[in-house]
Amino acid sequence: MKIIRVGSRDSKLAIIQAKLVMDAIERYDKNIKTELITMKTTGDKILNKSLDKIGGKGLFVKELDNALLNDKVDITVHSYKDIPMEINPDLPIVAVSEREDERDVLILPKGKIDKTKPIGCSSKRRTIQLLQLGYENIAPVRGNVISRLNKLDEGQFSALVLAAAGIKRLGLEERIYRYFSTEEIMPAACQGIIAVQARKGENVDFLKGFHCEKSKYIADAERAFVAALEGGCSSPVAAHAQIQGDKLILNGLYVDEKMGILKKGSMSGSVEDAQNIGKSLARKLKEEVWKWGRGL
Incomplete structure (x- = not known):
């Protein structure tokens, strides 16, 4: 054995x-x-x-x-x-x-909601997109999913934003108050x-x-996009790929924090070309931000 x-x-x-x-x-x-x-x-x-x-x-x-x-x-x-x-x-x-649900979700406390408390959010990527959606009073929260939920239920936060995949794998789907579409909050590369x-x-x-070979193509495209932007795991960069037949569609989000610019874009091609799609979309968004920053 x-x-x-x-x-x-x-x-x-x-x-x-x-x-x-x-x-x-x-x-x-x-x-x-x-x-x-x-x-x-x-x-x-x-x-x-x-x-x-x-x-x-x-x-x-x-x-x-x-x-x-x-x-x-x-x-x-x-x-x-x-x-x-x-x-x-x-x-x-x-x-x-195989990819689990890649969306982000809003979780509310089990007890009474204290709206004076901040929304707990662990990433710049989520924070920037939440602010765009009109959410305010956002504060960092660390720890694994269970410890974050405990902090929420103890009254330290008014809500949490977490990955749906982790909540579902933990069997806690009933805690989800709302799902954010991938257009509202673009996920982290390879989320789920x-x-x-x-x-x-x-x-x-x-x-x-x-x-799962399909997930490999998706991951290759999303990680190539982030890597080409020199974005590490903590950078406010997001990527979301989908496969339709033999075609891969990649959406990407690039944030230049110094210039205060957020840029989204999309590119598609053959699944076998996943990495090049990621690199090409990154170059395209970088160039658009560079031109915008110079008023071109």
């Missing part, structure tokens, strides 16, 4: 996501058993500062990367949106999940997609039952 050691953050959502991968592996090959190994990452430990002040969302993967490099685990499971744009070439992404990393050159055929 072969054992596959699966590395994961120790939050409830991360463990649920890891178990989705583990279940798919064991269904694919009855001669494999999976073992879950959890760890607390630097990003989980430092909760009194915003992510962009302490190194970005890459802090959620550092310990897991080290465990993989040091052969303490065989694969690691992440929310793809938490993985930095620059990936260690020795630790490639070897499988991605689970990614699996492994050591370069390792045989990962056991992930064939988990991997």
Whole structure:
């Protein structure tokens, strides 16, 4: 019997996501058993500062990367949106999940709503788009989804804005007050997609039952867009790709904070050309912002 050691953050959502991968592996090959190994990452430990002040969302993967490099685990499971744009070439992404609901949602407290309290929001991307929608009094909130919900229900916030995917995977869909369309709040690149990393050159055929090729094209386009804008995981950049037949349609959002410019755009092409679509749309929006900033 072969054992596959699966590395994961120790939050409830991360463990649920890891178990989705583990279940798919064991269904694919009855001669494999999976073992879950959890760890607390630097990003989980430092909760009194915003992510962009302490190194970005890459802090959620550092310990897991080290465990993989040091052969303490065989694969690691992440929310793809938490993985930095620059990936260690020795630790490639070897499988991605079918995409869960990519929208952002508004969550209200279980008890009475104190409207003097701020809306808890963890990202510049969401904050900028919420302000455009007319929401005010927005404050940062850190911690995993469950701890954020606890802060909400304790009365620290009047509402939270979170990813629908995490809420649904936690079985807490009844907490959702409203969904924001992807036109209202464009999602983070790869929101709702689970990614699996492994050591370069390792045989990962056991992930064939988990991997979704459609999600790979979507992720390639969205991440190429963000990377071309030199946007890390904490940058106010958003991307949303959809596939219709053999055509990929990518919507992107680029924010130049210094000039106070928000620009959206769209581009489409063949799914096989996903990365080039992402890069081309990024160049187009960058050029439009540059021209606008110079009054051209």
